[in-house]
Amino acid sequence: MLLGGGYVILPILQNELVEKKNWLSDSELHEFYALGQSVPGIIAANVSVFTGYKLLGLSGAFAAIAGITMPAFLAIIVIARLVGEVSYLKFIQSIFWGVGVGVLMLIIMAVRELWARSVVDRFSYVIFFLSFVLSACFQAPPTVVIILAIFIGIWIQYQKRLENRE
Amino acid sequence: MIFLKLFLEFFHIGLFSFGGGYATLPFLYRIAQIHDWYTVQQLSDLIGIASITPGPVGVNAATYAGFMTGGVAGAAIATVAVILPSFIIIIIVSRMLEKFRENKYVCSVIYVLKPAACGLLAAVGINMFMNNGYNFFGFLLLACLFASSLYDRKSPLFYLGISALVGLIAGFFNLTG
Structure with missing residues (x-):
């Protein structure tokens, strides 16, 4: 029942869950993936909970979440120990200096990817800009920005509904 | 007490991070600023390690941060805390899947949340860049990587x-440097 770790990407999920195990249909997986993005939390974990719950109910959801977190959990603890042991070495520090630059590059890539999917019109551009300024210039906690965004989303729909009624 | 704090911080990350991947990053950065659990430099190492370890980056980051703060027990608590909100919410949503998905309020909220999450991540990128204080060579490396990615x-x-x-x-x- 274990899903294993590292199934971050849709094609892998598709291969494993739909083709090999026949646990889900293709459209179900896509629906879970879409839903996994629209509820809070980490997408891969969300998809695994949806899948596990659909197959076996609560116990399935538990098994799936354990399966997707355990390998990573163990790997991280081992690595964290190792890094702690060797971090005083000069060449390890040099490697992490480089990794720091690489991480910035990954963040740039993630922002570009998110941008392509989310900034679709003038309004979403304004939201992006507001969120960026609040966070970068005014040090607003991310939670505050997210809650504001949720309220704005609700408010927009509420206004639309009022307009439709008139 | 540290364990309770760890649990609350990461539960709150699981509850408010939208968009997957690096969506947890703005929250992890915030923690580096307000707690002395790890430094921004360590956060940067953490993301690097989380990115090369199998498993979702957000979960890995929680495990790593928990480990640095409270050892293996801390790692377990942070990991459970970060996935617990997904777990609870999905169990609830699963029961009314169709309704949830087609709900106009849900769609509208997500339409606003996505660019907001993108803005948060961009802000973290800028902050980390400033904080790391790279010399000219580091800047050059980043510029080369970016140019090649184009x-x-x-x-x-x-x-x-x-x-x-x-x-x-x-x-x-x-x-x-």
Whole structure:
């Protein structure tokens, strides 16, 4: 029942869950993936909970979440120990200096990817800009920005509904 | 007490991070600022490690942060706390899947949340860049990676590998400042 770790990407999920195990249909997986993005939390974990719950109910959801977190959990603890042991070495520090630059590059890539999917019109551009300024210039906690965004989303729909009624 | 704090912080990350991947990053950065659990430098190492370890980056980051703060017990608590909100919410949503998905309020909220999450992540990128205080050589490396990505986008592993290698070589020539 274990899903294993590292199934971050849709094609892998598709291969494993739909083709090999026949646990889900293709459209179900896509629906879970879409839903996994629209509820809070980490997408891969969300998809695994949806899948596990659909197959076996609560116990399935538990098994799936354990399966997707355990390998990573163990790997991280081992690595964290190792890094702690060797971090005083000069060449390890040099490697992490480089990794720091690489991480910035990954963040740039993630922002570009998110941008392509989310900034679709003038309004979403304004939201992006507001969120960026609040966070970068005014040090607003991310939670505050997210809650504001949720309220704005609700408010927009509420206004639309009022307009439709008139 | 530290364990309760860890639990609450990561539960709150699981509850408010939308968009997957690096969506947890703005929250992890915030923690580096308000708690002395780890530094921004360590956060940067953490993301690098989380990105090359199998498993979702957000979960890995929680495990790593928990481990640095409270050992193995801390790692377990942070990991459970970060996935618990997903778990609870999905169990609830599963029961009314169709309704949830087609709900106009839900769609509208997500339409606003996505660019907001993108803005948060961009802000973290800028903050981390300023905070790390890279010398000219670091800046050059980043510029080269970015320029190359415009021509041909490689996997995250490729960029991490290249930059780690360049860092190793640069270290020998004392260019890492």
